[in-house]
Amino acid sequence: MNLQHLLPLSSQELHDWALEKDQQDTLRNFRERFYHPQHNEKPLIYLCGNSLGLQPKSAREAIDRELTTWQNYGVEGWFEGEESWLSYHRYCQQSLAKIVGALPEEVCPMNHLTVNLHLMWASFYQPTAQRYKVLTVAGDFPSDQYAIETHLKFRGYDPATALVEVAPREGEYTVRTEDLLDAIRQNADELALVCMSGLHYYTGQVYDMEAITALAHQYGIMVGFDLAHAAGNVPLRLHDWGVDFAVWCSYKYLNSGPGGVSGVFVHEKHHDASVLRLAGWWGYDEARRFEMTKGFVPMQGAAGWQLSTPNIMALAVHRASLALFEEAGIENLRTKSVELTGFLEVIIQRINQKAGTEKIRLMTPSNPAQRGCQLSLLIDNEGKKVFDYLTAQGIIGDWREPNCIRLSPIPLYNRFEDVWKVGEALENYGKFQA
Ligand SMILES: Cc1ncc(COP(=O)(O)O)c(C=O)c1O
Ligand SMILES: Nc1c(O)cccc1C(=O)C[C@H](N)C(=O)O
Structure with a gap:
């Protein structure tokens, strides 16, 4: 699914789109079948299933x-x-x-x-x-x-x-x-x-x-x-x-x-x-x-x-x-995953578009057939600072030396709104503006 039409939308419009997607998502209830780690009594935005997936409540x-x-x-x-x-x-x-x-x-x-x-x-x-x-x-x-x-x-x-x-x-x-x-x-x-x-x-x-x-x-x-x-x-x-x-x-x-x-x-x-x-x-x-x-x-x-x-x-x-x-069905999970990760890619493209230059580069291929949930981000000079900033905002990805931030929205437990929040945090980071 091509999500390029989302690029010109305002942040508010993008948020509405994400909420609508979550509403329509037939897999949305699976989120409640997992424990979500907390930050200041709010669930963290956990985009780190590429390292350690969340705990299903049925595990205990x-x-x-x-x-x-x-x-x-x-x-x-x-x-x-x-x-x-x-x-x-x-x-x-x-x-x-x-x-x-x-x-x-x-x-x-x-x-x-x-x-x-x-x-x-x-x-x-x-x-x-x-x-x-x-x-x-x-x-x-x-x-x-x-x-x-x-x-x-x-x-x-x-x-x-x-x-x-x-x-x-x-x-x-x-x-x-x-x-x-x-x-x-x-x-x-x-x-x-x-x-x-x-x-x-x-x-x-x-x-x-x-x-x-x-x-x-x-x-x-x-x-x-x-x-x-x-x-x-x-x-x-x-x-x-x-x-x-x-x-x-x-x-x-x-x-x-x-x-x-x-x-x-x-x-x-x-x-x-x-x-x-x-x-x-x-x-x-x-x-x-x-x-x-x-x-x-x-x-x-x-x-x-x-x-x-x-x-x-x-x-x-x-x-x-x-x-x-x-x-959930693995085909359904894959369909949602392609969209979730595609949305994250659009969010990053928007940041670059606003900055007028490619502040965040993606190492991961753009073709959905050549990737899964994970996007690997490269940010010249201040990648680690951006990573620490995201973490302080309650967004959990991981940092891999020497300069890579990995973010992975997971179709079983992440929402489109989670991905939208990554975009908000990156915009608020401030230093990406033109
Ligand atoms: C691609 C790959 N191979 C091997 C390992 C090591 O796995 P383990 O520590 O479970 O042996 C990992 C993760 O830690 C991995 O990502
Ligand atoms: N296996 C891990 C561990 O024991 C501790 C911390 C992280 C891991 C990981 O799985 C790392 C992971 N394979 C990676 O892609 O970096």
Whole structure:
């Protein structure tokens, strides 16, 4: 939806438009299903779901239910009760599958994100003398960089030569798809794996995962994505795209709490029990796990990569949060998200228009297909001051060194009026006037 017609409106007219949009919003009641942190006894304008999503009110009840099971059953909680813990991951698989575009058995909630990245690498980075290189985007999230470097070193390769990093062109913020594809073609004979974010944490850019996967596969290269910033944020069709593996966390857009359980996707083409993996007993065939026999027999599907006894409290919160996605519908959420973020973009364009110069630059692509909720703002010289000013006004985004403000309106709990208030605060900051 093109929102450019909003640019010439007065602040009052824009406010009326935002209120009207909130009124018409069929998802508006979901806001009340979350706790909103307060500032001077007023709810903060929380635009930081890209880092830590808000707490669903149902989370406490979900934990409480499992505490009661623990209280009543003790260890038998694994096997007894209406919903025994033994198969708890299954209660999340359907909803997760919808969110990432997978078959239920292709996904499993487990562990933490960086741990899962290592597990996937152990299975899907299988270098040979000819093919050992890995292609990624430059400046990916540090944990991913460390994971990749250490895996290369474990296998005896020097990251300086084994890692192909694709960076934005001089003077550009985001990586062009054509450059990524060219880099795959140029290194095709030596690449074992393409592994990168699906949505970049700093710029907010969504990469063309379908095109990257299709091209890499033409050359027999494996493909994996870190979807920390994509899961629950943008449409994903991992199964249809043929992606080999993916990992994500649940504490951002999936609102499952700090350090919440991570998730993995393993395409069904890799579900054969013979696929090498780092094994643990929780990945062992569930029906026979307690026979305690020698020799690993994996569970079918992504669940066969589980390692350890799951954290049931974390899974319970995750499940409660995923239920909200089911209820709201991911297509409806995406439709609202495109408009909310589009509105934030217009708000910033208005500030620049009034200033007569581009005071606030957006690193994030303007094309909604290449972004999710997040906009990344660059403000010369005084970015940190603007960030601190917004925070003092009760507007919570986050600051990422060296000079980026990230703001993410979230369709489940943010309103158009919240975004309008960002515009008011930026105007009141004063220094942007021409
Ligand atoms: C893209 C990306 N990868 C990895 C991580 C690290 O995740 P974790 O600390 O859950 O392992 C994060 C967030 O912290 C992230 O945004
Ligand atoms: N994982 C985090 C944490 O443990 C503390 C504070 C922030 C985080 C984050 O998630 C950071 C986030 N991945 C980012 O995009 O910057």
